[in-house]
Amino acid sequence: MKRILEAYRAEIEGGLARALTGDAPLRPLLRYHVGLEDEQGAPTTATGKLLRPSLVLFVAEQLGASPKATLPAAIGLELIHGFSLIHDDIQDRDRRRRGRPAVWTICGIEQAINAGDLMHALAIAAALESSPDAAGCLIRATEEMIEGQSYDLEFEHRTASPDEYLAMIDRKTGALLRCAFELGGIAAGVNGPVRSALVDLGHAVGRAFQIKDDVLGIWGADDVLGKATGSDIRRRKMTLPIVLLFERIEGADAARLEHLYRDAEDVEIGPTEVGWVVEKLDGLDVQSTCEALIQRHLDEAAERLESLPFPDDGRSRMHELIDYLARREQ
């Protein structure tokens, strides 16, 4: 059902292993973080979906680029994603990442800052192996992603409007997904309308992907996601459902919500209160608004896809992936 995510896995894992090889400082920690190794350095397969590099390689292939010359850029993108997660987990004091201990819980915050910094440098070095254009594209996306992360942290201290929130995720998570599609285009040497259509497709897929993440962060099942249902509420994470709830809630409920999200920042929201927030979300139809938004972006993605000069088989595989993103439970 998601051939794009399976087709390139071995190639990407090989590329990651090559980029992070050796016993130089921090390397074992980086291999642990991307899921190539466990804490003891034994090989493991916890590399996650590898969505971004798979997209790079898939798009490049559809447009006739050489997979070999494209791989370093795809690896660079995955490493930028990885670096951002290392620093993100420090910033949010998240102790778990994909069901495993976060890097900073293993080596401390100080070394984890270094580990992220090194992964950032190795990422751009990898992209530069593909081409200067690929490196430039990846750096611009990285800048946007960091700006988005900066907004995200800011929104912990004030309530963002839904529009502000969407502008934030367009940067924080959207930038790297747009970059995935664009890197595929760069590898194939496309410019003009095809390149724009790729970026637009990336934008739509990115929106759908992130909003789905937000929905799963509140209504996702424990065991599948590797984190507890409602965990985003417990940690007062300002995701789209919460931003919409703040916009819709009124009266005494609004005051209670405000109190919950603004006070006692160092104490997690307890199970009773989490239950209350979910009840309010359901009562105000927030989930269905989110699902409708996801669908709108998926439709938009499908439309953009039609305009791209992909072979029929490629187009159908991309549709498959879009469907999968809409229905996934993790």
Add this chain to the structure above:
Amino acid sequence: MKRILEAYRAEIEGGLARALTGDAPLRPLLRYHVGLEDEQGAPTTATGKLLRPSLVLFVAEQLGASPKATLPAAIGLELIHGFSLIHDDIQDRDRRRRGRPAVWTICGIEQAINAGDLMHALAIAAALESSPDAAGCLIRATEEMIEGQSYDLEFEHRTASPDEYLAMIDRKTGALLRCAFELGGIAAGVNGPVRSALVDLGHAVGRAFQIKDDVLGIWGADDVLGKATGSDIRRRKMTLPIVLLFERIEGADAARLEHLYRDAEDVEIGPTEVGWVVEKLDGLDVQSTCEALIQRHLDEAAERLESLPFPDDGRSRMHELIDYLARREQ
């Protein structure tokens, strides 16, 4: 007495301002950090020595490269240096940087991680404007620098030997200084022996520069350096003098030193104990060993310099700078 550090100042400050322009997130913080603005955003001139970018432009000019095409790489190098200081101050919990509040004390650790990350991305983007080779050289130096920082943090938990310490500073501070000379050579398109001689010159200058820093961190005057004399002792910083002291000290003194540096990591070393450490350093001739090492590297630098195809005036300006580095009080 240090014409190299004066000749390019206006050009470099202009380049930094262009690279960090605008109101996008974190930009004002980055301009503050490099010393273009104060905390309120008013223009200021606290950009420091600008040693690294000055060296890039100087070397490029001596070898006949276009200053205009070289500037972005020089700016990139200064921004990598700046990014490393932002993260370094977080890791060391240093509240001051060049006599001003460190970035993290202004915006918090979380946003300061982002600020460093953004400056890292902008740095490579700048170098890429010069050439892919320049970007590649800068990225490799960045990787080495981060590895050095990783060793430095490790040495807070165990006593490094003098050799291990020197290997660490060759990465942590040496890498960017070697890179300064190499970027100048890359701009001029030199390869082979000239490029190697540039790297060797950078290595010697880097060693002399860092060991001088270590000496100033213990015996430097308060007002000039913007931090108190003995501040590296107070903070238990493992610099070359301390590493040498650990190697030389014996008996009860060794036990007392061990106790001072290993115990009560969260308490600063008090003035009496700082005085005792300085007394031991002086009694065991540590300062003169450091000064001799600085001189050896300065001699080596002078020797490498002779082998470079610089015009006479350029060679004499470089000698001047080497002299200045050896004698500076800050």
